[in-house]
Amino acid sequence: MRPSGPRQATLGCGGHQGKPRRPRRGVRIIEHRRKTPGWGNRGADQVLLTVEGLGKSIGSRSLFMNLTFTVEAGQSLAIVGPSGSGKSTLLSIIAGFTDPSSGELRFDGSRGHIEWAPQASPLLSRRTALDNVMLPTLIRGADPGAARMHASKTLDDLGLGAFAHTPVYRLSGGERQRVGVARAVVSRPRMLLADEPTASLDPYSRTAVIQTLRRCTQEGTAVIIATHDPIVAEQCDTRLDLQLDMP
Numbered sequence: 001m002r003p004s005g006p007r008q009a010t011l012g013c014g015g016h017q018g019k020p021r022r023p024r025r026g027v028r029i030i031e032h033r034r035k036t037p038g039w040g041n042r043g044a045d046q047v048l049l050t051v052e053g054l055g056k057s058i059g060s061r062s063l064f065m066n067l068t069f070t071v072e073a074g075q076s077l078a079i080v081g082p083s084g085s086g087k088s089t090l091l092s093i094i095a096g097f098t099d100p101s102s103g104e105l106r107f108d109g110s111r112g113h114i115e116w117a118p119q120a121s122p123l124l125s126r127r128t129a130l131d132n133v134m135l136p137t138l139i140r141g142a143d144p145g146a147a148r149m150h151a152s153k154t155l156d157d158l159g160l161g162a163f164a165h166t167p168v169y170r171l172s173g174g175e176r177q178r179v180g181v182a183r184a185v186v187s188r189p190r191m192l193l194a195d196e197p198t199a200s201l202d203p204y205s206r207t208a209v210i211q212t213l214r215r216c217t218q219e220g221t222a223v224i225i226a227t228h229d230p231i232v233a234e235q236c237d238t239r240l241d242l243q244l245d246m247p
């Protein structure tokens with residue numbers, strides 16, 4: 001069973017008791033929340049990723065340091081923090097695109113099947129929304145009929161059924177954003193990294209995205225979301241807050 005209360009996870013910068021506090025950037029706080037009903041059940045307690053003492057500096061600037069947390073199957077984790085605090089960089093490190101400056105990540109087995117939904121997904125603009133969303137399952141060897149069915153269902157779930165046969169270049173920004181989410185979730189990865197998946201969406205579309213991500217966790221996908229959206233952060237099992245103290 002997953003512990004019902006807050007779990008010890010990590011650390012901030014440590015004490016400055018009795019000393020004047022020097023302005024600094026990059027205070028780290030992690031809050032762990034109770035598992036929210038409806039988010040993730042299957043595969044709970046299977047730790048997919050262990051992060052220990054992770055730090056990232058760019059030049060002389062420390063974005064974050066000494067992050068320690070785990071990610072389980074079916075868990076939703078929100079990474080929050082001000083613009084520039086390192087949310088996307090942390091996702092990129094987990095994805096393996098960026099090296100950390102310190103610490104380590106250990107995956108259960110290999111990195112396995114991770115999907116990445118960046119802020120602006122690099123879609124094939126002349127192909128239809130359906131073609132784009134079919135691609136990950138086709139690449140993984142699915143039968144074209146099955147790939148089409150899963151892609152159509154995912155587009156429907158995201159309120160894009162009417163745009164399935166529309167070339168991406170004719171879609172609005174918010175519609176493209178949801179096609180990017182659809183493409184990332186359609187193959188039900190082990191872990192999904194979503195960068196601002198609800199940014200600039202209307203409330204209806206935002207709800208559709210949240211429900212889609214929730215369904216993924218229920219099917220065992222670990223979902224890690226970098227977000228400024230308080231509603232998304234509030235609904236995740238765990239929140240990792242990359243505070244940024246301005247000097």
Ligand SMILES: Nc1ncnc2c1ncn2[C@@H]1O[C@H](COP(=O)(O)OP(=O)(O)OP(=O)(O)O)[C@@H](O)[C@H]1O
Pocket residue numbers: 058063081082083084085086087088089090226
């Ligand atoms: N390759 C790079 N070279 C230099 N600086 C970088 C690089 N990648 C990121 N940064 C810097 O690191 C900081 C963190 O960037 P990051 O995109 O991770 O922030 P974020 O918290 O996701 O911001 P936002 O909420 O605005 O998307 C920024 O100041 C950015 O300019």
